[in-house]
Amino acid sequence: MQLGPDPSSVRRRLIAASCALLSSSAARGEQGSVTDKIGRMVEDWKIQSALAYYREDGRIQAIEPVISAVRDLSDGGRLTLNFTFDSLSGSSPNGALPNHNPQTFASPSARSLAAARHLYTVAPGRLPVDPNYSDARVAGGVDWTLPLSRLTRLSVGGKFSYEDDFYSATANAGVEHDFNDKNTTVSLSVSSENDFLQPIGGAPTPRSDYALFEKGGHETKRGQGLLLGLTQVMTRNWLSEVNLSLDRFSGYLTDPYKLVSVIDGAGDPVGYVYENRPDSRTRRSVYLENRVGWTRASAGLALRYMTDTWGIHSDTAQLRLRWWNAGRDQYFEPSVRWYRQSAADFYRPWIAPNAAQETYLSADSRLAAFHALTYGLKYGIKLTDRLGGFGRGGTEFNVRLEYYQQTIQNGPAAPGALQGLDLYPSLKAVLLQIGFDY
Amino acid sequence: MAGPCEVLLPATELSSARELGEVAAAEAWRIEKKYSRYRQDSVLAWIHAQQGSTVRLDEETASLIDFAQQCFVISEGLFDITSGILRRAWKFDGSDRLPDVATVQNLLPLIGFDKVRWRNPFLTVPDGMELDLGGIGKEYAVDKAYDQLMARCPAPFLVNFGGDLRASRPLPNGPWKVGIERPDTVQTAAMILEVEYGALATSGDAHRFLLKDGVRFGHVLDPRTGWPVPDAPRSVTVAASSCTEAGLLSTLAMLKGARAQQFLQEQAVRYWLLR
Numbered sequence: 001m002q003l004g005p006d007p008s009s010v011r012r013r014l015i016a017a018s019c020a021l022l023s024s025s026a027a028r029g030e031q032g033s034v035t036d037k038i039g040r041m042v043e044d045w046k047i048q049s050a051l052a053y054y055r056e057d058g059r060i061q062a063i064e065p066v067i068s069a070v071r072d073l074s075d076g077g078r079l080t081l082n083f084t085f086d087s088l089s090g091s092s093p094n095g096a097l098p099n100h101n102p103q104t105f106a107s108p109s110a111r112s113l114a115a116a117r118h119l120y121t122v123a124p125g126r127l128p129v130d131p132n133y134s135d136a137r138v139a140g141g142v143d144w145t146l147p148l149s150r151l152t153r154l155s156v157g158g159k160f161s162y163e164d165d166f167y168s169a170t171a172n173a174g175v176e177h178d179f180n181d182k183n184t185t186v187s188l189s190v191s192s193e194n195d196f197l198q199p200i201g202g203a204p205t206p207r208s209d210y211a212l213f214e215k216g217g218h219e220t221k222r223g224q225g226l227l228l229g230l231t232q233v234m235t236r237n238w239l240s241e242v243n244l245s246l247d248r249f250s251g252y253l254t255d256p257y258k259l260v261s262v263i264d265g266a267g268d269p270v271g272y273v274y275e276n277r278p279d280s281r282t283r284r285s286v287y288l289e290n291r292v293g294w295t296r297a298s299a300g301l302a303l304r305y306m307t308d309t310w311g312i313h314s315d316t317a318q319l320r321l322r323w324w325n326a327g328r329d330q331y332f333e334p335s336v337r338w339y340r341q342s343a344a345d346f347y348r349p350w351i352a353p354n355a356a357q358e359t360y361l362s363a364d365s366r367l368a369a370f371h372a373l374t375y376g377l378k379y380g381i382k383l384t385d386r387l388g389g390f391g392r393g394g395t396e397f398n399v400r401l402e403y404y405q406q407t408i409q410n411g412p413a414a415p416g417a418l419q420g421l422d423l424y425p426s427l428k429a430v431l432l433q434i435g436f437d438y
Numbered sequence: 439m440a441g442p443c444e445v446l447l448p449a450t451e452l453s454s455a456r457e458l459g460e461v462a463a464a465e466a467w468r469i470e471k472k473y474s475r476y477r478q479d480s481v482l483a484w485i486h487a488q489q490g491s492t493v494r495l496d497e498e499t500a501s502l503i504d505f506a507q508q509c510f511v512i513s514e515g516l517f518d519i520t521s522g523i524l525r526r527a528w529k530f531d532g533s534d535r536l537p538d539v540a541t542v543q544n545l546l547p548l549i550g551f552d553k554v555r556w557r558n559p560f561l562t563v564p565d566g567m568e569l570d571l572g573g574i575g576k577e578y579a580v581d582k583a584y585d586q587l588m589a590r591c592p593a594p595f596l597v598n599f600g601g602d603l604r605a606s607r608p609l610p611n612g613p614w615k616v617g618i619e620r621p622d623t624v625q626t627a628a629m630i631l632e633v634e635y636g637a638l639a640t641s642g643d644a645h646r647f648l649l650k651d652g653v654r655f656g657h658v659l660d661p662r663t664g665w666p667v668p669d670a671p672r673s674v675t676v677a678a679s680s681c682t683e684a685g686l687l688s689t690l691a692m693l694k695g696a697r698a699q700q701f702l703q704e705q706a707v708r709y710w711l712l713r
Contacts, residue, residue, distance in 0.1 A: 011687070011707065013508070014682055014683055015679070017508040017509065017512070017679050018581075018682040019680075020501065020504065020508075021501050021504070021682060022578075022582075022585070022680055022682060058680055326611075327611055329611075
């Protein structure tokens with residue numbers, strides 16, 4: 001089938017014919033402006049990057065650049081890569097209690113109390129912290145989603161994390177299926193994690209006397225997880241999601257650097273022991289999130305309840321609101337998060353001498369009963385039209401500021417000499433994050 | 439028209455939005471009632487009932503027949519509104535039941551717009567032949583509804599009848615975002631197009647085909663042979679200034695089969711083609 005000598009005359013004649021048919025409405029000769037800003041769809045990456053600065057009052061500070069890249073594949077699948085680098089430094093609590101007298105500890109790298117350069121002394125009344133804490137972590141992950149059919153997708157992924165004293169590798173796989181004109185999605189995923197720990201100075205014998213410096217070599221731990229999820233579009237503006245998850249960890253779950261003070265009846269420390277945690281932990285959690293969206297605003301409320309075999313149960317509630325300006329190119333997003341947890345069964349801020357019946361114990365404040373509030377504010381601005389053509393749809397600059405305050409529930413009253421000391425200090429921390437999405 | 443039809447308006451009052459929606463709907467139903475091949479009270483049914491006698495057409499129908507004739511000439515016989523009777527032989531239900539050659543052969547003498555006598559406004563359709571405006575009806579309805587709204591609505595709006603759409607001008611804070619679903623069973627991701635003004639029309643439908651011995655027979659039939667155009671693309675979307683023009687271009691591209699992409703490139707239109 002050959003066309004006439006000028007191929008584009010087909011179009012011109014067609015325009016003329018439709019003009020005649022429609023008289024007024026086909027008056028415009030141009031083809032209209034239909035652009036396909038589908039750069040993300042076809043062989044193109046969408047990049048998100050951020051730099052975060054985190055500081056705990058008087059303790060840790062961290063700098064963390066993160067970059068992630070997402071690419072939509074021509075078969076409808078998706079590939080996600082991410083990469084993080086953490087640099088932490090500062091002071092980390094070692095688990096011992098404050099005292100009216102100065103206390104001296106050895107850094108994890110020390111082999112005995114005689115090696116002076118590895119020692120640090122804590123002033124009276126202060127929470128003992130290791131001032132030489134520093135760590136660098138590199139982590140990355142890959143995730144690949146491929147469609148099995150029009151309504152079903154399979155994902156597989158892997159993550160790794162590498163620090164001086166800790167390596168971790170995780171593999172995960174999941175399936176998702178849509179029903180009800182894609183208004184309902186059900187998902188099931190499993191994951192498996194393997195960690196290799198090589199504590200600085202060696203892993204101490206759990207529950208052993210600190211002064212003996214009984215340290216061994218390396219340890220391992222494993223984790224498996226199962227997640228069942230249901231997402232439902234409730235109305236045009238409202239999306240609801242519920243997840244049930246079950247995780248099990250086993251192996252060396254103890255923190256090799258943490259101690260527990262041994263305090264006698266008068267309140268004086270007679271020594272310290274290394275902590276010891278059980279070698280298994282099973283955790284169940286339920287998560288419910290509701291998100292609503294309108295033209296200029298959106299809101300999300302997320303709730304989580306978690307319980308585990310260490311006796312910890314926790315509740316979390318987080319509320320996020322986002323407001324767009326009239327031009328819909330800038331937004332503010334305030335958020336608030338409330339968290340409460342109960343203490344682990346074996347949480348002991350200190351122990352009495354000869355408390356031999358207590359096999360498992362830890363003074364790590366992260367296992368204590370506490371509640372915490374986080375206030376956050378995020379600001380974002382779309383740069384698409386501001387960079388003179390450089391920006392694509394979706395180019396955005398954002399800033400997030402968060403303030404975290406944790407209050408540990410007061411434990412048993414301390415004996416004798418420890419009264420008057422703040423044994424359960426609260427923690428305050430600030431996070432500043434600057435991000436650029438392209 | 440069996441797909442969902444909508445009009446998108448950034449109106450602030452529900453009552454004015456509803457009114458405009460009803461205007462567009464009324465126009466769509468009017469056209470459907472007048473030109474549907476399924477309705478006994480349509481103009482087409484009336485023409486067929488004349489069994490070969492000459493009829494005088496109203497202005498609107500006359501301009502549609504004019505347009506169909508021009509398309510027949512421009513496409514050198516590929517676009518033919520008398521080819522509708524091939525649906526008696528072909529049922530595109532995804533099965534492997536091809537019609538037998540004789541059935542199709544027997545229909546060919548009843549196909550061919552050159553056999554119709556047309557001198558505006560007088561039309562003579564030979565007895566036994568049928569006219570089918572399914573190939574242009576929906577896009578025409580979009581353009582007519584668009585005209586109705588243009589006269590009444592100063593705000594930007596977008597008319598979308600089952601995927602054939604036309605926008606008057608961009609929204610206050612940016613273009614309209616239109617999702618085009620891919621017809622493939624495996625791909626779920628839609629293409630997102632940003633439309634400021636103009637029309638889009640799509641030809642092709644993944645669910646209307648036959649599959650026999652691994653060969654896929656698309657539903658676009660060549661009126662000269664009565665058989666599906668070989669190597670027709672699965673879907674073609676074209677952008678143009680009117681929906682009728684876009685619709686014709688996408689239909690013509692499908693009829694070009696293996697040369698669809700080349701045809702669209704020669705026409706210098708924005709298009710998206712899937713095989």
